[in-house]
Amino acid sequence: MTNIIHQSFEIPEYLNAKIPAEYRGGMREHVRMMVLDRNTGETYHDRFEQIDSYLSPGDLLVFNNSRTIPAVLKAEGKIEIRLSRQVGEGQWEALILGETNGTLILPNQLYAHIIGVGSEPPLVKIAFSKAGTELLDDIYQYGEPIRYEYIENPWPLDAYQTVYGSVPGSVEMPSAGRAFSWKLIKRLKQKGINVAFLQLHAGLSYYGNDDWPIPTKHPESFHIPSDTANLVNTTRKSGGRVIAVGTTVVRALETAVNEIGEVEASTGVTNLYIKKGFQLQAVQGLLTGFHEPKASHLDLLTALIEEERLGAAYQEALQQGYLWHEFGDMNLIISTRESK
Structure with missing residues (x-):
């Protein structure tokens, strides 16, 4: 695992998101968003419902439509x-x-x-x-939804679903897409931003007592339909950006890249461990939440952006009071100045 980012921060108790946005009197999309330029390390602070301001016609958002079961x-x-x-x-x-x-x-x-x-x-x-x-x-x-110690009150299973989740199988919510509403997705599509879906059934990300999965021994089942594979490949060829909604999407797409650098429709189990130095071939951007210091998700992020820049951005997120975990705020890592 990488060292700098894993050892550089602690999450204070008051930044643990304990209540879903819609139970705080708002809507799902009423969370904050830190936009992080993967080339320069610059940060921008906004509301998640303004995500379309950072996307362009011809970009592609890829969602994981695995549905959470009460595990x-x-x-x-x-x-x-x-x-x-x-x-x-x-x-x-x-x-x-x-x-x-x-x-x-x-x-x-x-x-x-x-x-x-x-x-x-x-x-x-x-x-x-x-x-x-x-x-x-x-x-x-x-069954009941998996609830970790930072969530004080039980929430219904629906709170652990994305609005588009349709294929039961994840034991933990693929939470990067939680803040999307159908209204927001429709608005994005009307602006020429394409959407596609795949499934990766998320397994346990934490075993308790400070025990985390070994990234190379964490198999997860996935399925990439041919329509999604084709959209990813045509987006790349046309100069658009493929933006994964969640680390699960990155893992699935990069697993399915063939020898000529294209994503193939496929079904299987992936053990892929993405870390610093990994050459991403399918994905140019990532929408994700804020991850815990010992989570291997942070290693995946360092394949998108230099570790020092990621560490500085996380320190800024702490100072700005961003909320962590599945009910928390969002982080869009993207090349904001990339020519279209």
Whole structure:
């Protein structure tokens, strides 16, 4: 992992976003946005609903339309199951909190058994007694959204969805797109800014007790439709900018780049770890939230902008009072002076 940015800041408690914007009396798009020029390191401070001011006709926004599932299940014996990734029919990698003998008893005659190790400790592989829509029905009926310690109050599952999320599978919200409303997306399209969708089902990004996933052992399932791949390639060829809405989109698109530098329609599992020095071929910009000091997402950001500039911008974000985490403010990293 990189060093400078990971060690350069701490998030004060008062900058943890605990309440979604629409529960603070506003709308989803009523959050702040720091625009960061990836070439110069210059910053601009604005409202997210003004994002169209920084985009141009012919640019392409790529969204992750994976839908968040209620991935926390409570089993008998005060055991908590945090689903991470589906690995087979009725089989998941999961984090188990609490003492278990290997059998997990859940409501509605649902059982699960630990059948192996996961992609990395402390994840394990579990097999449920149900599968398909029957299992998904139980997950939706008895599960709860994953909620980390900085979120004091439980919020409904809908608070953990993007408005365009349509394919269930993420255990954590692909939160970079949370601030978009359909009204804003429509306005962007009317201005000639194109939109496309893919799926990457986000797994657990944190295991608790200061334990984070190893970036090279964090597989996530993805699907890039042919329409999206074609739009990315034609945008690049026509001089437009491909702007990923979220690090998940960057990971999926860069995984699908072929030997001639084009994105191919594809379905699979990615272990791609993007860090400083990685040559991005599909993406020229990124809309994302503000990331925690030990999150590997910061490593991905250093493939877009020099680490020193990113660190300086994060210090400025702290001084300006930007809010962190999934209900927080936005960061647009883009070449603002790029010729069109």
